Amino acid sequence: MHKKGKYLTTKEPLELLHMDLMGPMQTESLGGKRYIFVCVDDFSRFTWTCFLREKFETFDKFKMLCNKIQNEMNSNIKSIKRIRSDHGREFENATFETFCNGLGISHEFSAPRTPQQNGVVERKNRVLQEMARVMLLSNNVPRNLWAEAINTACYIGNRVFLRPGTRNTSYELWKGKRPNVSYFHTFGSKCYILNYRDQLGKFDAKSDEGGYFSDVSPLEEVVVSPNVGTSNVNNNDTQPIDRVPLLDSKEPAPWVRKLHDKEDIIGEVNEGVRTRHQLANLISYTCYTSQIEPKKVEEALNDEFWVLAMQEELNQFEKNEVWTLVPRPKTTNVIGTKWIFRNKSDEDGNIVRNKARLVAQGYSQIEGIDFEETFAPIARLKSIRLLLSIYVDDIVFGSTNNTKVQQFVDVMSHQFVDVMSHEFEMSLVGELSYFLGFQIRQLDDGIFISQAKYAKNLVKKFGLEKAKHCDTPMNTTLKLSKDASGKSVDQTLYRGMIGSLLYLTASRPDISFSVGVCARYQSDPKESHLSSVKRVIRFVNGTSNYGIWYSFDTNPSLVGYSDADWVGNCDDRKSTSSGCFFLGNNLVSWFCKKQNSISLSTAEAEYIAAGSGCTQLIWMKQMLVNYGFNQGTLTLFCDNMSAINISKNPVQHSRTKHIDIRYHFIRELVENKCIVLEHVGTNDQLADLFTKPLDATRFKTLCRSIGICLVE
Numbered sequence: 001m002h003k004k005g006k007y008l009t010t011k012e013p014l015e016l017l018h019m020d021l022m023g024p025m026q027t028e029s030l031g032g033k034r035y036i037f038v039c040v041d042d043f044s045r046f047t048w049t050c051f052l053r054e055k056f057e058t059f060d061k062f063k064m065l066c067n068k069i070q071n072e073m074n075s076n077i078k079s080i081k082r083i084r085s086d087h088g089r090e091f092e093n094a095t096f097e098t099f100c101n102g103l104g105i106s107h108e109f110s111a112p113r114t115p116q117q118n119g120v121v122e123r124k125n126r127v128l129q130e131m132a133r134v135m136l137l138s139n140n141v142p143r144n145l146w147a148e149a150i151n152t153a154c155y156i157g158n159r160v161f162l163r164p165g166t167r168n169t170s171y172e173l174w175k176g177k178r179p180n181v182s183y184f185h186t187f188g189s190k191c192y193i194l195n196y197r198d199q200l201g202k203f204d205a206k207s208d209e210g211g212y213f214s215d216v217s218p219l220e221e222v223v224v225s226p227n228v229g230t231s232n233v234n235n236n237d238t239q240p241i242d243r244v245p246l247l248d249s250k251e252p253a254p255w256v257r258k259l260h261d262k263e264d265i266i267g268e269v270n271e272g273v274r275t276r277h278q279l280a281n282l283i284s285y286t287c288y289t290s291q292i293e294p295k296k297v298e299e300a301l302n303d304e305f306w307v308l309a310m311q312e313e314l315n316q317f318e319k320n321e322v323w324t325l326v327p328r329p330k331t332t333n334v335i336g337t338k339w340i341f342r343n344k345s346d347e348d349g350n351i352v353r354n355k356a357r358l359v360a361q362g363y364s365q366i367e368g369i370d371f372e373e374t375f376a377p378i379a380r381l382k383s384i385r386l387l388l389s390i391y392v393d394d395i396v397f398g399s400t401n402n403t404k405v406q407q408f409v410d411v412m413s414h415q416f417v418d419v420m421s422h423e424f425e426m427s428l429v430g431e432l433s434y435f436l437g438f439q440i441r442q443l444d445d446g447i448f449i450s451q452a453k454y455a456k457n458l459v460k461k462f463g464l465e466k467a468k469h470c471d472t473p474m475n476t477t478l479k480l481s482k483d484a485s486g487k488s489v490d491q492t493l494y495r496g497m498i499g500s501l502l503y504l505t506a507s508r509p510d511i512s513f514s515v516g517v518c519a520r521y522q523s524d525p526k527e528s529h530l531s532s533v534k535r536v537i538r539f540v541n542g543t544s545n546y547g548i549w550y551s552f553d554t555n556p557s558l559v560g561y562s563d564a565d566w567v568g569n570c571d572d573r574k575s576t577s578s579g580c581f582f583l584g585n586n587l588v589s590w591f592c593k594k595q596n597s598i599s600l601s602t603a604e605a606e607y608i609a610a611g612s613g614c615t616q617l618i619w620m621k622q623m624l625v626n627y628g629f630n631q632g633t634l635t636l637f638c639d640n641m642s643a644i645n646i647s648k649n650p651v652q653h654s655r656t657k658h659i660d661i662r663y664h665f666i667r668e669l670v671e672n673k674c675i676v677l678e679h680v681g682t683n684d685q686l687a688d689l690f691t692k693p694l695d696a697t698r699f700k701t702l703c704r705s706i707g708i709c710l711v712e
Helices: 055-073 094-103 113-140 142-161 170-175 262-266 276-288 304-320 383-387 402-423 454-463 491-504 508-519 527-542 602-627 641-648 665-671 686-690 698-708
Strands: 016-020 036-041 047-052 081-087 108-109 190-194 207-211 228-230 338-345 351-360 440-441 446-450 547-551 558-565 576-584 587-595 634-638 675-679
Touching: 016 055, 016 113, 036 055, 036 113, 047 055, 047 113, 047 142, 047 634, 094 108, 108 665, 113 142, 113 508, 142 170, 142 262, 304 338, 304 351, 338 547, 383 587, 454 491, 454 527, 491 527, 508 527, 508 587, 508 686, 508 698, 547 587, 558 602, 558 686, 576 602, 576 686, 587 602, 602 634, 602 641, 602 665, 602 675, 641 665, 641 675, 665 675, 686 698
Parallel strands: 016 081, 081 108, 558 634, 634 675
Antiparallel strands: 016 036, 036 047, 190 207, 190 228, 338 351, 440 446, 446 547, 558 576, 576 587
16 A cells, blocks of 8 residues: 655755656557656656657756756756666766766665665656556557657646645646646547648548547648647447445455466456446556566466466477476486567567467587587578469369359368368468568569568667658768778667668668678777668668569579679778579579678679579579479579680689689589579679669669569
């Protein structure tokens, strides 16, 4: 039971400020924020909330808040005397200490693992969370608007709640005057926004329907407008809350033991009389149960859904007979196990399943004692794209009797499902639309693969959603180098950007070269490198909905293109190899890689790149053979005649004798007619996209040629 204070512990505003940081939230806000910085004035209990993307922004928000407070309270009369927080690194650091010392602010810390000593703001956190939760759930508001709900809860609380120990609101104690609440509306009220942007006809609607701080407009955008009319909320599915008198005596709840069945634990949900406290508990349960990933087993055991997920994993072990109970060997190191908990999401980011995995703690093994070698089969993304490019979901049946055809199809489909389910562990989830972060859209004439949601979240994550778009991912006039004299930047931020972009290249080959070049400087990034990475992200921001198109109307024959940029690296003068490979007209694989050795000529660089392309073609050929698609002689296009002639001439001479023998296997492939190298003009060289920066016209032409497009 929370005990309210009867007396004021401070005598005036700004004598003591309580601070804390909430988060990270599982769902990003509409502005891409994940943390809440909460600051409470001890005397008035007036509260401020600021929203952060990362923890390191805390100091900037606090500094901005100090300036705002000083302006409101007139810095010549009053100033902040003390602040109190926990020992979080966002508060306890040299920058924070220097700033406080400069303003004469005393910084107090609560004892470790003792949040009670910072109870004022901890309690305020709970109040804000509960108010925001009810606001969101009462009107089925999308969860990414939680920041708006928190902000609204803070605004209302400052003007409505009485400061404990007084008969005044926080606003009155802070401002010295009574607040005006006549303009307050219910969170979720229907509102009408004056449309002043479009050219309206004489009888067109003058306003767009939206939600007051709760919904988005029909244009799927958030509009801040002073010209808003509202109406009361009218939800037909809501039920009135029956008020019941509180009992003076408290009856303890019955104990529920672990041996009870889950039916006894959960009970039967009846729609009876509910108090406000009971309703709040029910809303809290439905909002957060099975939505948060537990960090420890103890947390998972308190959630019924995670217990079921854990039991499902154990049942799979027993069904597949993957373990056998044996006595513990005395001379062998026993490997421990650990539970991993993850939420599985659909293409819209909604959690659809709780997945629990029991994994072995392999890191406790010692090489040479516990194992000699390890192997874990992992599907490559290029293998998945290759499979999608030959994907077929139609079987043609012919008959003069339509009824018999339909009956035959129904029987065959059910038999197919029965046979597959008996042979493999599988579940029917409908048409493929989301897989490993890929958004897959199936149309009549092909498949469109993109990572639009991931790309938009990436841009928001690094705060560049409002930055100006770029036509190309890399500047043609800029040659990146180590830049030893440049100013260093945060390695963690830089590597985070590179890692996020690398995963996006799985469906965006147009940024592969740019990301690959920027990835070379992760050990000591400079401002010039960070600027180049931000340019790539700005390009992604303008093309977030783009992806790869796989057409059904194509022949399953392999074709490849190889190219090289001679001495393209300014630091070590090594060349860059690149290649792209098609199954018919569908792009399924590509690469961009700096060569291991220095090439002495353009022909040598092109020859080495062609060798890398041949290895990729041979691997893809074997994959297609396994799928039942036999391939004849493969074609690799190259725009350098000297490299083509070297592949056909087995004689060693002064221009080729220094080339490593590992690159000469291409000669054997050409001699055995496994691969034929053909010349292609520079304008038709599709691998040029993965070799060097290009101007906007050339870049867009090649993107269209390899299948990068936008499907409406």
